[in-house]
Amino acid sequence: MSALGKLTFTESKLMLRDPSTAIMTLVFPLFLMTIFGIIPGFRKPYDGFGGAAVIDTFIPGVTVLVVLSVLGLSVMPVYLATYRERGILRRLATTPVSPLLLLVAQILVNALLAVASVALLIVFARIAFGVRPPGEAVGFALAFLLSATTVLALGLVIGSLAASSKAATAIGLAVMFPLLFLAGVWTPVELLPEPLSTIGEVTPMGAALQAVRDSWGGTFPEPLHLVLLAVYTAVFSGIAAKTFRWE
Amino acid sequence: MSIIEVEHLEKRYGDHVALRDVSFTVEQGEIFGILGRNGAGKTTTVECVEGLRRPDSGRISVLGKDPHRDASELRTKVGVQLQESALPDNMKVWEALDLYSSFHANPADWRGLLEEWGLAEKRNARFGKLSGGQKQRLFIALALVGNPSIAVLDELTTGLDPQARRETWGLVQRIRDKGVTVLLVTHFMDEAERLCDRIAVFDRGAIAAIDTPAGLISRAGGGQRVSFVPSAPVDDAELAALPGVTSVERDGTEVSVRGTGDLLQVLTTALARKDVVPTGLRADRAGLEDAFLALTGEQAATTEHEEARR
Numbered sequence: 302m303s304a305l306g307k308l309t310f311t312e313s314k315l316m317l318r319d320p321s322t323a324i325m326t327l328v329f330p331l332f333l334m335t336i337f338g339i340i341p342g343f344r345k346p347y348d349g350f351g352g353a354a355v356i357d358t359f360i361p362g363v364t365v366l367v368v369l370s371v372l373g374l375s376v377m378p379v380y381l382a383t384y385r386e387r388g389i390l391r392r393l394a395t396t397p398v399s400p401l402l403l404l405v406a407q408i409l410v411n412a413l414l415a416v417a418s419v420a421l422l423i424v425f426a427r428i429a430f431g432v433r434p435p436g437e438a439v440g441f442a443l444a445f446l447l448s449a450t451t452v453l454a455l456g457l458v459i460g461s462l463a464a465s466s467k468a469a470t471a472i473g474l475a476v477m478f479p480l481l482f483l484a485g486v487w488t489p490v491e492l493l494p495e496p497l498s499t500i501g502e503v504t505p506m507g508a509a510l511q512a513v514r515d516s517w518g519g520t521f522p523e524p525l526h527l528v529l530l531a532v533y534t535a536v537f538s539g540i541a542a543k544t545f546r547w548e
Numbered sequence: 549m550s551i552i553e554v555e556h557l558e559k560r561y562g563d564h565v566a567l568r569d570v571s572f573t574v575e576q577g578e579i580f581g582i583l584g585r586n587g588a589g590k591t592t593t594v595e596c597v598e599g600l601r602r603p604d605s606g607r608i609s610v611l612g613k614d615p616h617r618d619a620s621e622l623r624t625k626v627g628v629q630l631q632e633s634a635l636p637d638n639m640k641v642w643e644a645l646d647l648y649s650s651f652h653a654n655p656a657d658w659r660g661l662l663e664e665w666g667l668a669e670k671r672n673a674r675f676g677k678l679s680g681g682q683k684q685r686l687f688i689a690l691a692l693v694g695n696p697s698i699a700v701l702d703e704l705t706t707g708l709d710p711q712a713r714r715e716t717w718g719l720v721q722r723i724r725d726k727g728v729t730v731l732l733v734t735h736f737m738d739e740a741e742r743l744c745d746r747i748a749v750f751d752r753g754a755i756a757a758i759d760t761p762a763g764l765i766s767r768a769g770g771g772q773r774v775s776f777v778p779s780a781p782v783d784d785a786e787l788a789a790l791p792g793v794t795s796v797e798r799d800g801t802e803v804s805v806r807g808t809g810d811l812l813q814v815l816t817t818a819l820a821r822k823d824v825v826p827t828g829l830r831a832d833r834a835g836l837e838d839a840f841l842a843l844t845g846e847q848a849a850t851t852e853h854e855e856a857r858r
Contacts, residue, residue, distance in 0.1 A: 304651050308650075311639070315638050384636075389633065389636065391630060392634075394600060395623060396652075397623040397651050
């Protein structure tokens with residue numbers, strides 16, 4: 302097996318061996334879906350959403366975003382900061398492979414976990430609450446991919462800047478909550494007053510949420526949102542590449 | 549040709565001079581020691597050799613290559629055990645070896661390394677559950693998994709209990725017996741004296757001396773130390789006047805005489821002539837520690853040494 306394959310495989314095993322992360326990532330979306338699914342009002346058509354029920358696209362979209370945020374802004378940065386703190390990255394730097402490979406492996410592992418989690422969510426929402434799967438499959442795949450790269454790249458920035466695993470945890474949370482708020486996770490952007498709603502829609506998570514919701518509802522995501530996500534990915538990756546320290 | 553050549557290495561961190569004109573060469577097949585107190589520049593030096601750090605000036609050649617320019621090539625030929633590095637706690641012993649062997653184009657058979665370094669029983673144990681000695685053996689195995697020509701071992705036995713340290717010494721000799729040149733960084737005198745063919749003594753960022761352990765000891769005056777508690781008062785000046793005696797020290801009632809030649813014979817004869825019986829008589833050959841203290845400034849070292857004894 303190639304070094305990257307083996308690293309990704311080993312990192313996956315390590316993640317599953319510390320099962321709280323995997324369980325949290327796979328079960329929490331179902332929990333969230335259930336909580337909102339059993340609120341009667343959320344299952345009725347809602348004028349604010351153009352006649353769609355709250356659990357049709359809003360709750361699944363929020364759930365996808367929360368999964369990505371937890372993995373990208375908390376799990377991965379803390380892993381990387383811990384690896385740096387304990388000299389694991391440094392040890393890798395003395396081998397013929399670049400420690401960069403470990404970053405790639407970490408991104409892959411977290412992305413795989415996110416995909417598994419979202420697949421489970423789609424099936425669960427369908428069976429338990431009759432929520433239709435994403436209507437625009439290609440658009441959804443694209444929206445999900447770009448949302449994942451945006452959040453993971455932002456996670457790399459946090460992992461680069463944090464001096465310790467404790468700092469990574471704190472920074473991750475400090476970045477996550479405002480971004481989720483602006484994205485309209487607590488109050489949908491449709492209901493936020495101007496200019497907050499506009500600002501919200503162009504933030505990394507806001508654009509992600511809109512793109513995921515649109516495609517789940519059956520329309521192709523707005524190009525603006527997809528372009529924004531691609532730009533955020535490029536910018537965050539660039540910052541991470543500039544600031545990442547191996548020790 | 550020397551396998552490692554280091555010439556006029558300089559490195560400073562801000563105002564702090566970490567390395568001052570450090571030069572040495574390491575020959576094929578030897579265990580070369582880098583000995584010094586903490587902060588003497590040992591790790592900085594080997595990190596420059598490993599290509600992890602870039603010196604401000606000076607030239608390094610490893611196997612005829614430049615550690616920076618030819619980094620990727622050298623990484624297959626230099627196996628490294630780093631000070632203060634670890635593996636993820638949940639990684640199993642065999643997984644670490646399997647993973648690290650996948651980084652190399654022509655790896656050693658890691659199953660064989662498991663056997664060889666006494667880790668076969670711990671194959672499925674997680675890194676976090678290993679004892680200090682087992683962790684070090686795993687690090688050695690990881691350093692050797694790429695079939696390197698050079699192994700750099702930084703503070704290999706720090707934190708190990710005496711039993712595990714002695715076992716690890718045997719392992720280092722085995723690495724050399726396999727034809728691998730060893731660069732051993734240590735601050736333990738007994739370890740350096742026992743293992744190294746040649747030693748570079750580091751003192752505050754510079755090399756104080758390079759020689760074989762025996763060479764260093766004789767350079768620092770060599771000789772012996774005889775300690776005893778005299779049964780009746782003796783005059784220090786009389787002892788100091790005896791042939792071969794270089795110094796006389798007192799620690800409470802105990803007298804320590806340093807010197808060369810037949811020191812013990814000379815002393816006991818002189819004392820017998822005065823009807824003084826030396827009780828608790830003890831003779832030590834001067835060791836690397838004495839040489840090290842002489843080479844790196846006895847003043848500071850002696851106080852440190854005495855504090856340690858209290």
